[in-house]
Amino acid sequence: EIVLTQSPHTLSLSPGERATLSCRASQSIVRDYLAWYQQKPGQAPTLLIFAISTRATGIPDRFSGSGSDTDFTLTVNTLEPEDFAVYYCQQYGSAPLTFGGGTKLEI
Amino acid sequence: QVQLQESGPGLVKPSETLSLTCSVSGGSINGFYCSWIRQTPGKGLEWIGYIHHSGTTNYNPSLNNRVTISHDTSNNQFSLKLTSVTAADSAIYYCTRGHGWLTDTWGQGILVSVSS
Numbered sequence: 001e002i003v004l005t006q007s008p009h010t011l012s013l014s015p016g017e018r019a020t021l022s023c024r025a026s027q028s029i030v031r032d033y034l035a036w037y038q039q040k041p042g043q044a045p046t047l048l049i050f051a052i053s054t055r056a057t058g059i060p061d062r063f064s065g066s067g068s069d070t071d072f073t074l075t076v077n078t079l080e081p082e083d084f085a086v087y088y089c090q091q092y093g094s095a096p097l098t099f100g101g102g103t104k105l106e107i
Numbered sequence: 108q109v110q111l112q113e114s115g116p117g118l119v120k121p122s123e124t125l126s127l128t129c130s131v132s133g134g135s136i137n138g139f140y141c142s143w144i145r146q147t148p149g150k151g152l153e154w155i156g157y158i159h160h161s162g163t164t165n166y167n168p169s170l171n172n173r174v175t176i177s178h179d180t181s182n183n184q185f186s187l188k189l190t191s192v193t194a195a196d197s198a199i200y201y202c203t204r205g206h207g208w209l210t211d212t213w214g215q216g217i218l219v220s221v222s223s
Contacts, residue, residue: 003112020187044201044213045152088152092208096167097142099152 002027002091004100011105014102016065017043021103023089027064030093039102040085047076048102076105109134111202111214119196119221124190128200129214136160136178140205141185143176145198146216153198157208158185197221 003026012089013019023034032052037045047056049065052072062077084107089100129141142157156166158176159192166174170189178185189196197220203210 044216046213047209047211050209050211077153090152090210092210095165095208095212096169097154097208098155103150 002029002094002097002098003093004089004091004098006087006100006103008088008103009101011103011107012107013079014107015079015081017079019074019079019083021074021076021087021105023067023074023100025070025072025091026034029072029091031091032068033091033092033093034065034067035092036063037088038083039088039089045088079105081107091098109204109212111204113200113202113214113217115219117218117220119192119219121193121221122191125187125192125196125219125221127187127200127202127217127219129185129187131183131204133186134187135202136183136204137180140208141174142203142205142210143175143187144201144203144210144213146201147198153199155187155189155200155217167182179203194221 005024007022034052036049038044053065064075066073086102086104088102110132112130119125137160142159143155144153156176158164173190175188199216202214203215204212
């Protein structure tokens with residue numbers, strides 16, 4: 001099983017700043033199958049990024065993903081108030097599919 | 108726009124079987140992988156398993172063979188059965204649909220508590 005470790009656990013920033021979230025895998029991710037999700041309180045997660053760096057439909061370009069092998073980053077440029085949420089990475093290349101523990105982005 | 112809706116009992120007794128159904132509207136389950144994922148404060152998001160429209164299934168080994176996922180393609184639904192539940196199975200259960208193993212559409216989730 002691939003273990004995903006996200007850091008930091010909590011990130012405190014202000015609107016207009018840039019957020020950098022990290023996701024580290026215990027082994028290489030198959031076929032670059034690494035995704036990021038955003039979850040707001042009381043809601044299901046929503047897909048932001050897949051295949052490391054491809055934005056899902058309707059996702060603004062201030063969200064970007066990068067990385068390779070075992071180290072991945074989600075960057076949110078110029079934070080908007082609606083971006084404050086919990087973010088999860090997920091690998092979907094090897095079963096069992098696994099998620100990171102999440103990073104809470106707070107004001 | 109495709110929508111997924113979970114349904115089932117919100118309370119299950121220990122040692123019994125948890126049964127949930129996901130109804131899909133605005134799109135088909137044919138050609139997609141349909142999964143169940145659960146979320147708890149302690150363990151976070153946990154993938155339970157998927158069923159492909161062909162009937163192929165894949166389950167998380169951590170659930171110790173207690174899981175069965177099935178589908179009813181004529182009614183555009185798929186279901187989860189989890190046997191011998193304990194308090195550790197209390198969670199929000201989400202049904203999801205995706206292209207390949209990527210989960211791109213989620214239901215709103217259903218809270219299931221295991222308690223006598």
